[in-house]
Amino acid sequence: MTLRLPRVVSDIPEAPALQATPPVEIIALNRMAYGPRPGDVERVQAMGLTAYVDEQLNPSANPADDSTCTERLNAARLRITYTRSDGTRVDEMRPLRTITENWNLEQLYAIRQQNGNEHARPIEEVRAATWIRAIYSKWQLREVLVEFWHNHFNVDSQRDLGSGARISTTWPLYDAIMRRHALGNFRAFLEDVAQSIAMLIYLDNATSRDGPANENYARELFELHGMGASNYLNDLYDRWRDVPGATATPPAPVGYIDQDVYEAARAFTGWTLEMGQTIVSNQRLPDTGKFAYVERWHDNAQKRVLATEFDSNRPAMEDGRRVFDLIAAHPGTARFICEKLCRRLVSDTPPQALVERAAAAWLAAKDAPDQIKQVVRLILLSPEFAATWGAKVKRPFDMMAAFLRATSADVTPNSNLFSAVAAMGYTHFTWAPPTGLPEAGSYWLSTAFMLRRWNTLLGLFGNNSGGYATFALQGQIPAGVTSSRQIVEFWVNRLLGRPAEATTLNRLLDFMRQNQPADAPPTGTAADITSRINNLVALIGMSPEFQQK
Amino acid sequence: MTLSRREFLVGCSAAIAALAGSRVTNLVFANPADTTARDILVVVFLRGGCDGLNLVAPTGDRNYADARPVVRVPNSGSGAGISINNAIAPVDFRLHPRAASLKELYDSRNLAIVHACGLTNDTRSHFDAMDYMEAGLNDDKNSNGWLVRHLNSISASGIMPAVSALGSVPKSLRGSSQALSINDVNNFRLQGNSTTYTNQQQEALRAMYAAAGSPIHQVGLSTLDAINTVNSKIARDSQNRPLPYTPEAGAVYPTQYGTSLGNALRIVAQLIKMDVGLQVATVDYGGWDTHGDQNRFFGNLVEGLALAMHAFYNDMNRYASRLTVAVVSEFGRRLKENQSAGTDHGHGNVMFVMGGYVNGGKMYGSWPGLATEQLDNRVDLAITTDYRAVLAEILSQRLANPNVAEVFPRFSVPAQPLDIVRATNGQPNPPARPMQPAPAPGNSRIFLPLVRR
Structure with a gap:
């Protein structure tokens, strides 16, 4: 037998090795969306990248145009339990009212007068709504950019829980600022953030x-x-x-x-x-x-x-506004933010030529109401966007959203889902330092986080599934797909949108066929086959290929 | 060939026995060629810029009291600071009143304090300062980490030489394929829903992650290796279930403040006692960026730090003679408080060193004073000791690193040593407080009984 010796010390290269590039629709759906749902690849392929980018850059303001997502938001129930001061219990499956009823400042601020256990509720509702939109909304790029800006203008939403609770109770308003400006003008964005409750308290300017x-x-x-x-x-x-x-x-x-x-x-x-x-x-x-x-x-x-x-x-506030004018017009700002956008949308080590072109467009459009939209369009339609693959690690939120989308899971977000990604490092809206969650893979690639990824996916099909997603995998397999090989290829295609590496494919097939012929239907009891398909799909999600984008 | 889990366990035990040679009862440094005795180094990073002027406060300095009408440690009355001996200047220095446990470590000579210490680069940015400090360089924040260079320069090997007891790996360890993160020892395994399938999945993962060399692949393989190591070394009960970890000597890790630090140090303690060949470990303790209403937060943070360090040191009492703990923060805070009753980003700071061969009970460095013309940029505590002078001394004296220049290139180690630590000669420092008898050695024994052939 062979001893497995400790690996030789070697420094990990900073930039991940580039992989062979898949078709552009796979790239687009992984990097400007939270992964393909069934049918998405074919749709984007048919319409072409430019049409898809332009569609996504112009999301409709009408909720009826995003009916699946709107229905999901309206139907969502998120549990809240606590004991009131008089000893009575609250245990409700409560709708996401602050979101679906668009609560205003006065309504949200009044939550501060309620029991302290209500003070974090608005954060939870925004979290749940964010998951529902990432999984079900048509306007995927908007969601990707809202996530980007939340991290750019990071605020720890729980910072003043227990000491005023102004950030936490009004969290939907901060989220609304991210949504309002996600494709808009950066100078206007800066001033709205500066005047927000969340930022004024988080970075202490309210007491300055x-x-x-x-x-x-x-x-x-x-x-x-x-x-x-x-x-x-x-x-x-x-x-x-x-x-x-x-x-x-x-x-x-x-x-x-x-x-x-x-x-x-x-x-x-x-x-x-x-x-x-x-x-x-x-x-x-x-x-x-x-x-x-x-x-x-x-x-x-x-x-x-x-x-x-x-x-x-x-005059009043002129000093502060001039600071914004100077910063927003500075070429250093253009490069810094465009590099971050490219890091989010293209690669952890974005091509400098692309960053420079984006920065030039940023400065040229600095007074335009759709400045950010113009720059994002340039990045997504650049040759570099379509030519780069595998230079990014999916963060836990993308990874889970992509898995749930690809498997057509029925998702009702709950606190188990929130803590699952938190355990992988993705502390949603509660990242304490003002840097925001890291974009580069070096933070996410650790043994503790990798193990959490694997165990969360495995757990989805076990006794401790967390109750936020149900799956009907077998029912999705088309009639002609019967052999172990076909089943594996079907699910690999669903999750990865492209063939897996030979080793991965062989291992998946070995798992599915369990020493039986690959080109025959899997054998075993019905329950065993169901369990094997579930475990196969989890294993595809655990593969190195699924972690990349 | 592929090893089954059982084969791996057997192989692993054989390897450990072979590597450890005759020292199976001692700490295992798994490189068979390397018989050097080295301390285990634990680096505690206080993230956010800890206010060293309130942690070890120059309460006797008139300038301190004048600059801080609200945000200060008083030298009399309720909430007065705790006096300490052997200060570095004829000034009354006091530990923060919530740091009583540190005073005990200090008085028993296990804890040394370095003041007016830090990163001499002029940055006041947290993220720049942390990057520089974790790189161990003043001029290149994107280099690999200083702990990585230490491991490389001693050709460290072994099954688990470097661990971050957090979810992620900090920058001081980033860039090394040897650096693992483990934030839950007892559950560090694949948790599937059928033993047969889970074992098959684990083997499949090994093949998939071995198929290429990208960082994702490397980390996947490291994860699988770490799963094997942890589960082969963890203490188990008669039914082969992992035993919950019990701290020794009545050590109680904090449960109110500093729980994250306490949990992380507890994991480090557990791993050290599992004899996985741990050489360096990193833990973080955040929340020190006290720009506003500092008094409300700072005392709680200090209490958490003091209790966690004290608990860890007691828990590790059998290892005190080969343990060094260094506590650092990216910068100190402005001398003058702001109108939010907080302090803004500063410069010079305090640093702690704890261990059995630390020349503790004493303050180190030289005190620059707090008069305006003595301050850095006329506003911040000046730095008279580069933090690397302290780390370099630890590396050479306690971690047997003969190439400190490789770890801290372009840094000149001061000709006059600080003498914060001494070589292993004579008795280590006495324990911080009388120890309860050590429990049965079940937690620390080398893995062998688990092998079932």
Whole structure:
């Protein structure tokens, strides 16, 4: 017998090896959608990539045009259980009311007055709705981009649970901002995010006042929302005028330093929320959760951001808005965000030529209401998009959504589904640092997370299925598909949309046929064959091929 | 050929016996050529920028009190800090009042404090600073991790040399195919719904993931190897079920604050006692980015840190003579508090080193002072000790690494050693508190009885 010796130390290459490229509809359905549902591949093949991209870039605002998804949202019930202070129990299968009834700020904010166990409910409803849309909505690209922007403008929705619960109770409003601007204009997006309850509390600007200002929001505005760490030059320059380009006319500094962060933090002093704070002894803000600008808390002296002078005593909010103008128009922002979009839609190591073309389009469209749409279109119709495959790992949310879509599962999201992906690292809306869930595979590829992927898929067909998905796999097998080989090929095609590697295919076939001929129908009791098909489909989901996109 | 699970178990035990040579009762370093005794290094990363000025507070410095009317450790009255001996300056330094367990470790000489320490790169970005620090470089945040270079430079081998006790692998270990993550030892196996099919699926996975060399394939194979190792080494009851892990010496991991850190350290303890050849382990403890209302969060975080470290050290008392723990954070926080009763990103910070051959009970480094002209950029605690000086000393003194320059290229180890740790000579430090008798050695015995031929 052979001993299995420890593998030799070798450094893992940063970029995954590229695989042979599958047809473009497979690429598109995996990267601008959450994987193909039965029939999708044929549909996209027939209409062509350009028509599909244009369809997806123009989602209808009418819920009736997305009837399956709308019905699912209306029919969804999510359990809530807790004990009231008087000892009585709440145990309801409750609809996703904050979503389906479009609750407004006043309604959501009032949840804060209810039992503390209700305070996280709006987050759960957005989570459930997000899963339903990812699995059933026609407008897949919009969902992919909403997920992208949620992570770009990351907020930990549970940050103030137990201490105000303003973020958690109004979470549907933050989600709505992501949806409103997902294909829109970045400058407008920035300002809506800055004035949101979620961001004002999460990055502390709601409490920032003159002397000294709170720098948290301003710092992440530069580093994470706008220009990116690659344009943070603090290790090179201490003074704004030393940054190359700073003293040009008009000023065009190539990057930002801490002085810009300090000054921008001053620009945002006084941007806050109505939370019942005292302004002066006899003057209080109401507690409504509405955005407020409090002149008294604003640092009105002159400032200099990105080498640009701001005069003193400017009109309300002008300082903050000028910071947005400067950041949104900066070429560094264009490159940083376009690189992120390419990393999401194309490859963990996106081709630089594509990033540059996207950044140029981004700047050219900086005042257009559909700026983001124009750039996403350029990326999806680029030769690089269709020529790249396997340079990304499906994140747990994609992986599960893709599996549930490909198998036509009947899905009713519940907390077991939420915790299943959390255990694979995908803490949905609760990623604590402001970076957002990582995009690159290096985070997701770990032994603990891989094991969770495998066990979750195996578990779907066992006694601890989690109760969020039911499957009728055998009923989906067409009449002519009878032999073990045909069954394996049918499900490989369904899940991967392309042939598997020879080893994978042979192993799947060995599993299905159980030492019987491959070209004969599988043998065994009916229950055993059902179990084997379930376990076969789980195993395809566990294969290396299924983790790539 | 394909090994069945049973064949693997048998093979594995033979391999372990062979690799361990005559030292089967000792910790197994599975490289047969490598008989060097090395400490196990555990790196605790406090993510978010821990406020070192409130963790080990210069309460006697007038500038500290002036800059922090609200966010400070008082030196008298209720909530006063805990005085410590052997400070680095003629200033009253106090541990945060919720850090009583650290004081016990300090007084028993198992814990050393380095102040005004950190990453000298000027960045105030968390993510940049963590990347630089985990790379162990001041000028390249995209390099492989410093722990990876350590493992490579000692040609580490063995079944499980490096483990992250989290779901993911931190950047300090990223880039090594040897780095595993294990966040639940007792359930680290394929959990299918039929033993026969699950075993077949596991074999199928091995073939599929061995068929190519992409990172996905590599991690899949590592996962399968780790499943085999864990399940061959875990202590089992008479019915062959994995035994729940019981900490030793009455150690109680925290249950209110710091539970994530406690759970992670518990996993490290369990793996060390399973003799899987662990050499470096990493754990994270997040939540230190206290820009607002700091007093409400900071004490809880400190208590969690103190209790978890204390529990881990007690639990590991039999291993104290070959264990070193280093606690780092990406940067400290601004001296002056902001109007949100919080502190913004700063520079210099505190660092802890814990272990049986740590010259503890003492503060290290040199105190730069807190007057405006003594501060970095006139606002932040200056750095007088590069964090790598501490790590380098641990690597050379305790981890027998003769090539520290390979781990920290372009960094000059100071000519004058800090003497935070000493070589294994004479007795290790006494335990932090009297230990209960060690339990039966069932948890720590080398795997052998499991082999059934």
